[in-house]
Amino acid sequence: MTEHEFLAALRTLPLHEGARGLKDDCALIEIGDETLIFNHDSMAEGTHFRPEADLADVAWKLVAINLSDLASKGAKPVGILLGHSLGGNDQRFIEGLREVLTAYNVKLMGGDTVAATGASTYAVTAIGKATCKPVPARNAAKVGHGVFVTGSIGCAMLGFEGHVAHLKAFNRPTPLVEAGQALAPHVGAMMDVSDGLLLDIYRMAGASEVTISLESIAVPVADEARRDECLRWGDDYQLLFTLPQGVELPWPATMIGTVEPRAPIRLFVDGKPVSSTAGLGYEHG
Amino acid sequence: MTEHEFLAALRTLPLHEGARGLKDDCALIEIGDETLIFNHDSMAEGTHFRPEADLADVAWKLVAINLSDLASKGAKPVGILLGHSLGGNDQRFIEGLREVLTAYNVKLMGGDTVAATGASTYAVTAIGKATCKPVPARNAAKVGHGVFVTGSIGCAMLGFEGHVAHLKAFNRPTPLVEAGQALAPHVGAMMDVSDGLLLDIYRMAGASEVTISLESIAVPVADEARRDECLRWGDDYQLLFTLPQGVELPWPATMIGTVEPRAPIRLFVDGKPVSSTAGLGYEHG
Numbered sequence: 001m002t003e004h005e006f007l008a009a010l011r012t013l014p015l016h017e018g019a020r021g022l023k024d025d026c027a028l029i030e031i032g033d034e035t036l037i038f039n040h041d042s043m044a045e046g047t048h049f050r051p052e053a054d055l056a057d058v059a060w061k062l063v064a065i066n067l068s069d070l071a072s073k074g075a076k077p078v079g080i081l082l083g084h085s086l087g088g089n090d091q092r093f094i095e096g097l098r099e100v101l102t103a104y105n106v107k108l109m110g111g112d113t114v115a116a117t118g119a120s121t122y123a124v125t126a127i128g129k130a131t132c133k134p135v136p137a138r139n140a141a142k143v144g145h146g147v148f149v150t151g152s153i154g155c156a157m158l159g160f161e162g163h164v165a166h167l168k169a170f171n172r173p174t175p176l177v178e179a180g181q182a183l184a185p186h187v188g189a190m191m192d193v194s195d196g197l198l199l200d201i202y203r204m205a206g207a208s209e210v211t212i213s214l215e216s217i218a219v220p221v222a223d224e225a226r227r228d229e230c231l232r233w234g235d236d237y238q239l240l241f242t243l244p245q246g247v248e249l250p251w252p253a254t255m256i257g258t259v260e261p262r263a264p265i266r267l268f269v270d271g272k273p274v275s276s277t278a279g280l281g282y283e284h285g
Numbered sequence: 286m287t288e289h290e291f292l293a294a295l296r297t298l299p300l301h302e303g304a305r306g307l308k309d310d311c312a313l314i315e316i317g318d319e320t321l322i323f324n325h326d327s328m329a330e331g332t333h334f335r336p337e338a339d340l341a342d343v344a345w346k347l348v349a350i351n352l353s354d355l356a357s358k359g360a361k362p363v364g365i366l367l368g369h370s371l372g373g374n375d376q377r378f379i380e381g382l383r384e385v386l387t388a389y390n391v392k393l394m395g396g397d398t399v400a401a402t403g404a405s406t407y408a409v410t411a412i413g414k415a416t417c418k419p420v421p422a423r424n425a426a427k428v429g430h431g432v433f434v435t436g437s438i439g440c441a442m443l444g445f446e447g448h449v450a451h452l453k454a455f456n457r458p459t460p461l462v463e464a465g466q467a468l469a470p471h472v473g474a475m476m477d478v479s480d481g482l483l484l485d486i487y488r489m490a491g492a493s494e495v496t497i498s499l500e501s502i503a504v505p506v507a508d509e510a511r512r513d514e515c516l517r518w519g520d521d522y523q524l525l526f527t528l529p530q531g532v533e534l535p536w537p538a539t540m541i542g543t544v545e546p547r548a549p550i551r552l553f554v555d556g557k558p559v560s561s562t563a564g565l566g567y568e569h570g
Contacts, residue, residue, distance in 0.1 A: 001375040003398045009379045016364040016392035027366065027394035029412070032317040038394060040366040040410060044401040079301040081312065081325040083368065083408045090286040094294045107301035109312035109323065113288045116329040118403030123368045125325060125410040127314065 003283070023207055024138050025069040025191060028130075035130035039069040042083070042123035051119075055089045056096030057171040058122060063100040065194065066126035067175035068237040072192040073135050074184020075128030077104060077177060082111035083123035093122075104177060132185040136241075141189035141208035145242035147257035148249070150179055153197050153238060154222035154230025166222065173237045180239060182251045188242035188259075195234040196281020198267070201257070202274065204240065205266040213268045214257040234282045288568070308492055309423050310354040310476060313415075320415035324354040327368070327408035336404075340374045341381030342456040343407060348385040350479065351411035352460035353522040357477040358420050359469020360413030362389060362462060367396035368408035378407075389462060417470040421526075426474035426493035430527035432542035433534070435464055438482050438523060439507035439515025451507065458522045465524060467536045473527035473544075480519040481566020483552070486542070487559065489525065490551040498553045499542040519567045 001009065011022055018028035027038045043062050045051055067077055080101075084093070101108060109127070134140075141147075159170030176192075183190060189208055193200050197219065205212040221230040242259055243249070265273040277283065286294065296307055303313035312323045328347050330336055352362055365386075369378070386393060394412070419425075426432075444455030461477075468475060474493055478485050482504065490497040506515040527544055528534070550558040562568065 001371060003371060003400070006369065006371060006375050006379075006398055009376070010367075010382075010393060010396075013379070013383050013393045014386050014391070016394040018364070019392070019394045022393075022395060024395075027364070029321070029363065029394075031319045031321070034316050036314070036316070036321065038366060038410075038412070040368055040396045040408075042368045042397050042399055042408070044370075044399045046402040047399055078314065079303070079312070081323060081410055082295075083325055083327045083406075084291065085329075085406070086286060086288060086291060090291050091294070094291075094298070098298050101299050106299075107304070108295060108298045108307075109301040109304045109314075110307060110309075111325045112327050112408075113291055114327055114329045114332055114406065115288070116404060116406055117331040119401060121368075121370070121399065121401055121406045123325075123327070123397075123408045125323075125366055127323070 020137065026073050028135060035135055037070055037073050037075040037128045037130055037135065038125060039066050040123065040125045041066050042121055044121045045119040055093040059093045059096030060100040060172045062122050062124050064173045064175045065237065066124045067104055067177055068192045070126055070128040071175050071177045071180030072190050072239060074131050074180045076131055076181065077106045077126060077128045079107040079109035079127050081109050081125040084111065084113045085116040085120035085122060086113050087115060088120050131181050136184050136187050136190040138189055138191050138204050139207035141204055141210050141242040141259045143210060143259050143261050144245065145188045145259040146245045146255045147212055147242050147259060148253040148255050149193065149219065149238055149240050150176060150251065150253045151238045152220040152222050153236050154233060156235035157230060157233035158222050170235060175237060176239050179251045183239065183241055186243060186247060186250050190239060190241040193236050193238045193240050196232045198231050199277055199281025200240055202267045202277055202280055209262050211260045211263040211266055212257055213260055216270050218254060218256045220254050232279065232281050305422065311358050313420060320420055322355055322358050322360040322413045322415055322420065323410060324351050325408065325410045326351050327406055329406045330404040340378040344378045344381030345385040345457045347407050347409050349458045349460045350522065351409045352389055352462055353477045355411055355413040356460050356462045356465030357475050357524060359416050359465045361416055361466065362391045362411060362413045364392040364394035364412050366394050366410040369396065369398045370401040370405035370407060371398050372400060373405050416466050421469050421472050421475040423474055423476050423489050424492035426489055426495050426527040426544045428495060428544050428546050429530065430473045430544040431530045431540045432497055432527050432544060433538040433540050434478065434504065434523050434525050435461060435536065435538045436523045437505040437507050438521050439518060441520035442515060442518035443507050455520060458520065460522060461524050464536045468524065468526055471528060471532060471535050475524060475526040478521050478523045478525050481517045483516050484562055484566025485525055487552045487562055487565055494547050496545045496548040496551055497542055498545055501555050503539060503541045505539050517564065517566050
């Protein structure tokens with residue numbers, strides 16, 4: 001099955017109400033007045049990192065991408081569970097883990113180790129607490145909202161290619177935990193940009209049942225000469241969100257488009273319709 | 286690193302107080318009056334299941350072994366997060382998942398899919414709610430308690446070997462969710478028997494800083510002629526617990542030993558000292 005087919009099949013299973021129909025990045029459990037937020041993301045050798053990668057970087061990135069999903073919910077991170085394949089440079093993995101846990105004040109809660117054969121897979125379940133209600137979702141973009149993105153897009157692409165100034169963007173991305181908490185009470189929809197800006201905007205429009213018009217020249221990119229590639233590469237972990245126009249920005253960001261009434265086409269880029277996800281970004285599986 | 290070395294290194298990281306020093310099977314988060322309980326276990330092709338295994342069985346067992354850890358805490362299961370490697374018979378995996386979720390009234394909350402290369406790894410994070418306080422732990426065996434085990438030991442071994450009557454014990458183990466909830470308010474220490482009865486008793490004695498004397502003939506085994514092997518094989522997912530003597534059993538179980546004051550030797554089997562874990566059961570990594 002492709003990832004798309006597998007997700008469709010998963011949606012026929014008994015789903016928890018906090019799963020949001022498996023159409024969001026995180027799951028929620030409400031306990032009394034608190035809401036706990038859960039995310040599970042894994043990284044596989046050969047798919048998400050090169051066999052020669054420093055496992056300290058892999059450990060950092062694995063935790064960071066999970067915290068980035070929590071950030072897109074405005075959550076305060078609490079802890080992680082780790083699923084670890086023994087057999088690589090486990091000492092370097094531990095060192096990267098120590099650095100990222102310390103940097104974001106996140107605690108290790110438990111997990112599991114396996115002595116797997118072949119390519120390694122590392123997994124993290126991150127647990128956070130909501131800092132506001134309702135918890136931001138992908139599907140809350142409202143007609144008339146502006147569409148915003150934090151930071152610059154394309155840095156991870158340049159880092160992946162070996163540009164020294166951008167290595168950190170690819171190897172050790174920064175989850176925008178503080179930005180997410182500042183934005184969460186004010187936004188319509190919010191998500192992190194993990195699979196490519198165009199693809200993630202397309203998904204936000206679909207989940208929200210609206211059309212989004214993007215002005216591509218407005219997007220801050222890491223390499224002006226390769227603007228189009230920047231918009232389609234992933235791994236930047238910036239926050240993409242919508243906000244009623246005229247509201248003061250709670251965190252520095254750039255307006256890159258507007259939310260419009262639902263049309264047969266979900267996404268317009270510089271006035272041109274985009275009718276499928278082909279080539280928009282990174283689609284799993 | 287071996288699993289033992291890796292765990293020792295993990296214990297030097299910032300740990301959540303609910304991690305219980307990484308010396309227990311589950312992690313805890315207290316929220317108001319509620320305690321949530323988390324477990325993460327994975328299964329790797331070639332290590333935990335054969336390449337030709339029916340992925341419906343693998344999905345069942347993956348969820349069941351996580352629920353078994355929740356059961357040893359007396360927890361009521363709430364939901365699971367799934368980490369799935371695409372590329373096997375994903376349809377069969379979905380079918381097994383549907384069966385186990387339905388059988389134990391557990392909901393899917395979310396997760397992640399990866400298109401991994403090489404051998405597949407599947408992971409589950411299971412989330413449950415405590416049904417009593419304190420939540421049972423490995424380290425609460427008290428001198429004078431009896432040591433008990435539910436059911437029979439060795440069924441999974443026979444199932445692994447292809448004995449038709451025991452195939453289900455290996456392929457589709459039963460997590461003792463109801464038994465765990467009945468036992469939890471009364472027990473001293475409790476854990477599930479996953480890596481071999483002798484090894485798990487040895488670990489309970491170590492965590493509790495006591496010595497346990499086992500009367501091996503008292504253990505109900507699946508094959509009398511192979512009693513010693515039964516005691517060392519794992520995968521049975523029965524519950525091992527201690528209880529003050531004279532207390533009425535809240536769930537059917539067999540008394541197989543007693544808890545004694547801490548001695549230099551952790552475990553005596555039929556009066557003979559066992560001084561290391563070598564050969565006692567299945568040690569990871």
